Amino acid sequence: MSISIEISFSKSVKISGGLVVAMGSLAAPVSAAARTVDPAGQLDKAVRVAGFTGKTFATIDVIAPVEAPADRVALVGTGDPDKLSAHEWMRIGGKIFPLIGKASKVTVLLGDAGVPSAEAAADMALGLLMRSYSFDTYKTKKQEEDDSASRKVAVVFQHDDATQCKKAFAIRQAVWEGVELARNLVNEPANVLGPVEFAARAQDLESLGVTVEILTEKEMKKLKMEALLGVSLGSVRPPRMAIMRWQGAKPKDKPVAFVGKGVVFDTGGISIKPAAGMEDMKGDMGGAAAVIGLMHVLAARKAKVNAVGIIGLVENMPDGAAQRPGDIVRSMSGQTIEIINTDAEGRLVLCDALTYCQERFKPAIMINLATLTGAIIVALGPHHAGLFSNDDELSRALTKAGEVTEERVWRMPLSADYDKMIDSKFADMKNTGGRYAGSITAAQFLKRFVKDTPWAHLDIAGTAMGSPSTDINQSWASGFGVRLLDELVRANYES
Ligand code: BES
């Protein structure tokens, strides 16, 4: 069942039917606002019976008394509402979603005494939208059987400063669209989204004022991107590279650059993966999806920054034309690579994209995102992305943005000892470093293609997909990276 939420803010609302949600705090488990729709005191009884204390994230839900203007009344606990972070307000917003039930109208009564702020109210709305996401494009049966399928629910937030709420929400609306886009791209199967189709989705950003160029196989050959092209050899679907540019600052300002791994499906190639779980490799373009999602956000909220997004799009398949272990390819940088394992393909795609990015755009900073290694899932699980960087300041900024958005990153080491592990007998380097430290040797590989630019690599294999359900995400694809990097840009790179 897919519920599409329509958010609005209003200073005064006339309640007739539907669900009313009010906040409850430790100081006042039943807020004054809640009492206005519950003259008979039904809530007080429910609070007593159920032991609802108003602690953060607790909820309670009752049928409203006959004389009340609403059908149902719910309370959501805010604990000490003055102490909540933006992310906690988002989670509180998420908590509203399962309360909706069959209601088609929801009124959220905020604010005794200006709490929460307009910003926090907008955060709640964002959290609710993120929670409401579900990918059910291909569920035909469910939609026929369930007559409440695909319905709209109007959610009105009652807040004294509705004007300020609307302003704050406009920015979150842009963020939500970017997250939704990234989630959709990752959830979508690879038969639907090949490199060409994926590039077309990047091209769609033109409607927001993003300049988009798509490089074809022929153009990439001319640029000598042999590392990227090698990965694509076994696929009947031709590779693409999409270059997205958002110019929100002075034309001369150096751009911030984001590079994404876009392997639309990763079979492993000739070094083929085991069958179990291989279907998850439709999400091996999570880095590219985050980059598209981010570019969407920056353009939609008209960020005062110049930003470049580059995604390398290929399919890693085994066939008669596929590349082999032992093959040696020459990357766009001129450095040669011995292919040890055709399943270590992400770094081969990224190295040429990184070279292209630096040569063409000379960015102020460059961040790449990739579902690069299974080893990062072993190390960090689904709760942090691996962060590898040549720059302490950029690392700190990313870590901070991760704390704010709760899209967390954890810095991992880089050093000459690890770098040695990818020296090759036959070429400048090999594409795998052996059994140990797999995420680090992958990062060392990428580092060999980074010149003086402050750079960070985010290994999002554990966070972009298959992530645990949370108050703001119930979907296989999380959209990880979009909010993280939007926050990074907002806090550090906007003029
Ligand atoms: N796309 C995978 C990494 C991955 C694994 C992402 C699981 C998400 C979930 C990547 O291309 C890969 O196959 N990496 C290999 C590298 C190895 C061959 C050196 C891996 O992690 O096993």
Ligand code: MN
């Ligand atoms: Mn692989």
Ligand code: ZN
């Ligand atoms: Zn891969």
